[in-house]
Amino acid sequence: MTKGSFSLTDYLRTRGWRHISIVIFFAMIAAVVGGMYFATLKVDYVWRWYRVPQYFYYKDTIETKAEIEGEVATLVPKGDQVEVTVRGDGEEETYSVPGQSLRVNEGDFIYSGDVLGSYQKWKVGILIEGLWVTLKVSVIAVLLGILLGLFTGLARISNNPALKWSAITYIELVRGSPLLVQIFIWYFVLGTLINNLLAQSGMSQLPPLWYGVASLAVFAGAYVAEIVRAGIQSIHFGQMEASRSLGMTYPQSMRYIILPQAFRRILPPLAGQFISLIKDSSLLGIIAIRELTKATREVITSSLQPFELWFVAAILYLVLTFALSMFVQYLERRTAIGG
């Protein structure tokens, strides 16, 4: 073969199949999306994506209302605002309203509750609120789960039967029952008990959010414990012997030698566990925590646009889980040995 006579077979043999595979990949994606779209047209579903943004952010009109009955005594402009003074039966009130929206004149007689003016304000929608609750619940549960998992993992490999057997019992109980059932137990059993006891001693009740956080943290903690145990046991026992032979105590050896090395190894399985936790938080809607999934359900009830909104919810979860895995990858690079 001479230079310049690059034939189709040569192209196929070298880069061709790769290019064709890439084209096939995108064609399949297009087919799935397109097929779905046409299927929805067949059942007369009307896509209304333009209705979705209002559940993220919307403009709310806030009206300033008079609180007393009386006469508008003075209108004093102050920049964009106008100060409206209402004088009534021996009382006087002053309200500040935007000049453009002023609805009263000097000398008007107004009743309590009459609108003097209004302004508009951007507010976060229910989906963002739900996303925020999901994020909050997940972050707190992850942090508690790490603590719980670390201590349980250490207890699991301890020689002390009290510690070791408690750890095993906890791990087996939690791993052996469905998260949904555990959430019910936390809220309807433990929640009822704790809130009643709190009420009896005159303290305020704990909101459902904390029972949700507790159920997720305790659930994740059991899995983290096993990950921590595997991570510690994967470190060669010579590392522990070397540090003990230098006179370091067991806790010192754990802290300075074993855990730093184990940490790097357990990061990938830990990331997987916490991605699961974020997704599992979608179950918390059943105990009246308005996280992303429950918020989506509420929006669907009022908007009747389930197709768009379930896709939006899925994408929002994806944003959270993807951000978490990016963060963990960054940690992995940063803690690389010899980097």
Add this chain to the structure above:
Amino acid sequence: MVRAENVYKTFYTTQKIEALIDVSCRVDKGEVVVIIGPSGSGKSTILRCLNMLEKADKGHIHIDGVDILDHKTNINKVREEMGMVFQSFNLFRHKTVLGNLTLAQTVVRKRSKKEAAEKAMALLEKVGMPEKAEAYPDNLSGGQQQRVAIARALAMDPKVMLFDEPTSALDPEMIGEVLDVMKTLALEGMTMVVVTHEMGFAREVADRVIFMDEGQVVEVGPPEHFFKNPTHDRTKLFLSQIL
């Protein structure tokens, strides 16, 4: 300095292994004692019993007058005074060479970072690798790692150094550099207990040689006696196999 009396140790793994049977030995201050013997003879086990990496079942072990098998003894305090060098180096993989040398100094000896680093650099100088202070163990050769491991143990100013087959995991061309460091230590008067297969080292440096077989001390004596006129048949057989 080191005194072991009637020490027994049995392992129960898949079967019962009597690793040490009534082993007694002593190492005086400034002495270099080499323990040799075929594999499975218990020589590593007795060494590991000396700093409680293995707990002896029965008997007495006194280190610098302290009975380490006594429940009241704080073994960490005893270990501070004993350096140990392992066959597989066991350097802390997540720390630099300097970090390996300074960690226990600051955590256990409560030295300042500066003081520990100065001590570490002096010791790296001594083992001939000050230029590797910032390197990580994985980037060093076996011989270099073992020299760092020796320096790490020395950084604690130990009274006794225990060597558990320090050259067995090394390529032949690296054994010399590690043995040289050990010889220097011996000349400086360090009390050393060395488990090794390096007969040349034993002959040249040891004050006494202990020969062990099947968990028992078979013969003890100065190297000239030991290598030229061994009394026991088992010793003769062993020497004929390796020399």
